[in-house]
Amino acid sequence: MRYLFIISFFLTACYSITAQNEVFKTNIQLIELEELKEEIFESEKEYKIAFIFNQFCPASRDIFPDLDKLYKNSIQKNFELFIISETKEKNKEDLKDHLFYYGYEEPFYILKDKPLLGFLKKTIQSICEGCDFKEMGYSSFIIFNKNNEVVVQTNYNHTEEELVSILEKYMQ
Amino acid sequence: MNNRLILLLVSIITFSVSAQKEYTYNFKNSDSLDAYIERYELPFQEEDIYITKDSENSFRPYYESKFLRSPIIYVFNEEGQFLESINNITSEKKLANFKKLRKRPEKNEPSLDFWTSKIVHYKTGNDYDDPKKYDYTFVVNWGVFEHEQIQQVVDIWSEWYNVLMRQKAKGENIKIILFNIDLQERWELSPYMRKFVLENVNRSWGE
Numbered sequence: 001m002r003y004l005f006i007i008s009f010f011l012t013a014c015y016s017i018t019a020q021n022e023v024f025k026t027n028i029q030l031i032e033l034e035e036l037k038e039e040i041f042e043s044e045k046e047y048k049i050a051f052i053f054n055q056f057c058p059a060s061r062d063i064f065p066d067l068d069k070l071y072k073n074s075i076q077k078n079f080e081l082f083i084i085s086e087t088k089e090k091n092k093e094d095l096k097d098h099l100f101y102y103g104y105e106e107p108f109y110i111l112k113d114k115p116l117l118g119f120l121k122k123t124i125q126s127i128c129e130g131c132d133f134k135e136m137g138y139s140s141f142i143i144f145n146k147n148n149e150v151v152v153q154t155n156y157n158h159t160e161e162e163l164v165s166i167l168e169k170y171m172q
Numbered sequence: 173m174n175n176r177l178i179l180l181l182v183s184i185i186t187f188s189v190s191a192q193k194e195y196t197y198n199f200k201n202s203d204s205l206d207a208y209i210e211r212y213e214l215p216f217q218e219e220d221i222y223i224t225k226d227s228e229n230s231f232r233p234y235y236e237s238k239f240l241r242s243p244i245i246y247v248f249n250e251e252g253q254f255l256e257s258i259n260n261i262t263s264e265k266k267l268a269n270f271k272k273l274r275k276r277p278e279k280n281e282p283s284l285d286f287w288t289s290k291i292v293h294y295k296t297g298n299d300y301d302d303p304k305k306y307d308y309t310f311v312v313n314w315g316v317f318e319h320e321q322i323q324q325v326v327d328i329w330s331e332w333y334n335v336l337m338r339q340k341a342k343g344e345n346i347k348i349i350l351f352n353i354d355l356q357e358r359w360e361l362s363p364y365m366r367k368f369v370l371e372n373v374n375r376s377w378g379e
Binding site for chain 1: 263264265267268269331334335338341342343
């Protein structure tokens, strides 16, 4: 019994030390657009959220603290998040600094084959043929269900409150 | 335009902004600081919070200098030499990546001693006494302010403290001083002096 107490005390102490010194890690992956598409469509989650992000876009920056809260507070994790960044591969460190500064742990994807022009058109059309890319911008997102059907496609007419409200519904 | 940028343009340079006109400054103690920290859910840890030691030799030099403002961070190198000040525009680049901090000290600015000789811990009242050498010391000015944009200012303080704590957890050898720039009960001023200080501060800060 005494040993059990000592072991449990030791484990608790270790856990506390680890928790206090937990090192934050960013989650950035370099990926080809086709690979990303496969990751999204092969995900078994109930909802798959593809969010278009640009770290220099005020709309992206404004909504992200809310998205981050939802991500960190979600209990069931019935969704998978794919933050598709417009960042260039060579600017990966800038994105890393941005995520470190704000403590964003979400999975960010930098496209290795990012087109010089037409990032939104190529990316959106690739993962969602039926989506109207002309109405979409940074901070827009597409939500797919388990069967890879589009459940929601947002556009730049949505207010920030509306976007957060949609995310709240699916990020449980 | 980004809300934070607007906030910066309006108020970053000094906290004596017109938006604070209606707020009346008063003396604070550790309980009022704790209440404010709790109310705004600031992530501050007790051990990092410091206040000015007294009114004449500590608060006054700040009051007469350009260093009594917020939100701003003053950065010092290992030798305690002043490197630069960081504001809301530069904070993301500089605090997330210390390689981007200025290397060469500013010759004409006071060193870290100017700060550490005038501050005490907000609860114990003990002088600042930390013999350890740090690669960088960050003095983060903050205060018990109430005005229309306070939530945005509070968010900035929280962001700054959180990213510096992440740097510490990552292994960076840094010191964080959360410097509260309010008037302090601990100075134990006479009733006459209290009145004099309050009148002066409220007249100049409230302008």
